[in-house]
Amino acid sequence: MKLKIVLINWCLFFIVSVISAQPIALHPTNPHYFIYKGNASLLVTSAEHYGAVLNPAFDYVKYLNTLHREGMNYTRIFTGSMYWEIENDFGITYNTLAPAPGTALAPWKRSQEPGNLNGGNKFDMEQWDEAYFDRLRAFVAEAEKKDIIVEVTLFTSIYNDKTWSNCPAYPDNNINNTIRDYRKVHTLDNGNLLKYQENFVTKIVHELNEYDNIIYEIQNEPYVDHQISRYQPDMWEKSSLNEERRRVDLASAVSLEWQKHILDIIVEEEKALPKKHLVAQNYCNYIYPVEDVDPDISIINFHYARPGAVHLNYGWNRAIGFDESGFSGNDTHVYRLQAWMFIMAGGALFNNLDYSFAVGYEDGTLEQKAPGGGNTLLRKQLYILRNFIEQFDFVKFSPDMNVVALSPGAYFQALSDNKKQFAIYLGGGICNSLHINLPKGSYKAQWTNPADGTSAGWETIKSKGSTIILDVPDYNTDIALSIIKTR
Template sequence: MKVILAILILIVNTAVAQNIPVALNAQNPHYFTYQNKPIVLVTSGEHYGALLNLDFDFNKYLATLHKDGLNLTRLFTGALYVEPSGAFNIERNTLAPLPMKFICPYARSNNPGYANGGNKFDLTRWDAAYFTRLKKFMSMARDNNVIVELTFFCPFYDSTQWKLSPLNDANNINKIATGLERTDIYIVSSKTRAINALQAKFVSKVVTELNSYDNLMYEIINEPYFGGVTLEWQHFIATIIDSTEKHLPKKHLITQNIANDAALITKPDSLISVFNFHYALPVAAAENYYLNKVIGCNETGFAGIADSVYRLQAWQFMLAGGALFNNLDYSFVAGYEDGTFKYHKDQPGGGSIALRRQLAVLKDFITSLDFIHLKPDSSVIKDVSSADASVKILCNNGKEYAAHIKGENNLQLQLDLPSNNYKVVWIDPVSGNILSSTTIQAHDEPITLTAPAYKTDIALKIMKE
């Protein structure tokens, strides 16, 4: 009887654990847990318009991510922000729907005159079709084992986005933004009370509607370092998310976009669990590791269209302690939701079938490790044969090591390993193929490893035998 009871308790506890939204890992909060397993999030996803663009077939898109071995997508709500065609020189931009193909949370009124076709919006009424589409997206993502980072808002970079916003007085019948500039929309003040109330109502609505989904995180706003967004306003939105979920069964992670490239976070908001950077440098993960939270790179680009650029960025960032990497993939557009669109050479980023497969190699490499017991520790590196090589390494001292080396073929790497026998495996980051595998003996003194021949980069795995 005691054995049966113990088995039943185990079954119940396992079922409960699998019914919890993606969370920070309890053993190592620099990583995630989902469905009772530690995970990292790695993807190469479309330009965030899969929901708001009615021409985009997100069923095919999400199935493609799953087929390619990736597990994350970033999604804009379209509540206040949509882009015009040609923005940022993006060809076939999914965030720039064609006339009459934009859907947002607000119902259309009977008054004609929206800037991109159709009737103006009524900001007091929800569009039921929008929330149906949102839930279908979430369900399809769940079925394809894809985590959704849902981004509530985005600043207006210039007047062209503001002219298309449902909040602009010219595009709705409610006119609550009279006398305000585009840079006034994401502040908390007496003049924005009506807008802040609208924002809070929308956030609470979405959080309530999506509470049952476990494959979900909430990002407050994209790139708040543009367009006049204040930290006070960001905390206001985080508080709305948190307070709404206090009355709901499930609690989801809140993510915050910090900066481009890198920045030291000195005053973190206690409601934030994931701190994201765009075009992240490895130092963004390293210098903020002390926070004991996930550090992510949730947008790439503006570095050419070559696959190698973004593959190298992903490996260097994740092996520096990151846990989330989202390459912005312009091969996904309406009509090419399988990610096969051939964009022009001046596109502000890359993306391809080949790159998605290469990023899946990275994801599989990390998850092949006991990675929740790894942490970045460059002190184990005693010498590198070339000053031009960049080495990022994760360590579980004396048990397991994982490294990525960028640059300089014919490299020699001197590591300080405790006395043990170790299996040393060199891996091609492009294909995932093993380039060489050998066993070494360490004797409490630095040991020199010689990499096999490679081109741009190579990965290394060391395991105690």
């Protein structure tokens, strides 16, 4: 009998060790969440504006230390393969994605030929710059030490001719005679640029294969330089203003064809490599019922997402991400509400653009002119969200539209396992009495303030299987409720 127990324990230890040695993956029992180092995970952060690797002046060690210290477990980087920005682009005064002229690191070496419009010599896309890959690997390795997941965004849309003329693939900035029309960059009809894109993806996949803490994203906002527009249904109002609010932009067929080509390269290259990594695809802003998800895509990413983006796409059985916010002004509570609403709807990932990070301010203390916010307080509040979810065995959670019968005056989102554990969030208004439906039994309940993490003591709830009305403590903006069955 003792030998049998020892063997069982050894087998369990072996299984956990194998799982722990694998890259972050979708959780095998609930693919709406992640598993990393053997633990169920969700990803929550307020992080810099994607330039941590390509901007050599940015102290990424100090930055990652800040994220780790403040409980953030995710960051997103642009590779600099086709794109970086100019200072004051998008109204950002101190922009990590806008390195000083002539200093940006790209995957390619600079040639001996002067004349790069952004400063320095032109690039030679036939030669790798090993200094770039050294910094990339060092960044990912440092993040891995701190259990921070890195989304490696391979490509991004190009927003206008001015930005395009700043990029390494712009023909005046390299010696390789690339195309001039930025609207063709992310299509299969892009001349010799396709070869350089293919070579780059292959190189990245091999350079980063050893790391467990990376996710690949094919392209940031592919619906910008190749878009089609759809309109959300609205039976009541047809004004032109409302049509603008209802419009959602999606990637066009030529964009999707190119994205599929890049995806296939990642998958085929990794077949011969030891580790396989998740791949994310960015579909649109706001909310939309995604029409098709490739079997090799594991993460469905939205920008500026609404909770309905989770509900409409939950049946795809993938992790759903709110992969960029940060254009809604400076008020911290706005991004806190966005994060809580999305994660409590069943989302697995939230990322805010945090403009308090910049060169010289890698500790996240800069106050600057920018379209969004970000500060230590917001990061603290997002960590409170992580802790709130992680107090549960949340891998058993799914969205629960039945536990709340009525939340007069406030919007709600709820998660539960429909049996023993329930999580409810109220935001966007004040609710004084919450009407809930719980299975018959005894429960302990606790209210939590998402702004500061303070909680009242646990109270006992007894349910006979009918609706219960709870008095809601006084709160200003939002409040969360934990309910655990005791018998």
